[in-house]
Amino acid sequence: MPTNPLFGYCFENSPDWREEVDCIEADVLLVGHTHTPFVRQVGKTTILNPGSLGQPKTGRPLACYAVWNDGEILLGQYEYAIEETVQGIRRMPILPEDQEALIGVLKTGEIPTHSRPASPSRCELSISIPMSEEDDCV
Secondary structure, three states: OOOOOOOOOOOOOOOHHHHHHHOOOOOEEEOOOOOOOEEEEEOOEEEEEOOOOOOOOOOOOOEEEEEEEOOEEEEEEEOOOHHHHHHHHHOOOOOHHHHHHHHHHHHHOOOOOOOOOOOOOOOOOOOOOOOOOOOOOO
């Protein structure tokens, strides 16, 4: 999201897209973060989310992508070597329960239905961005 590129989370049908495209001058806005592919027109701006290659959240364990060719956008998906990716996740220096959560999303294409409290070893991040009076969108 242009107004919050690090933490913004906006699904395809969110009414917040109107405000987002009002902050930019672009024919196409390429976004991500939700891991769900879509193409949506808001005003004069086409919003494109290609989805996710490695952590799909579409209910299908398929890699998602987009191709933009001469102004035409094609969304696609394909099967890939999930077990090789699972082995890579198992080698990651993260908590075993976090590994299992990532593997679950990878194998099912679904967001886990349970959540657990953050462990004490995790850090919280706080960001403050100075704004000028001219900035409407930050």
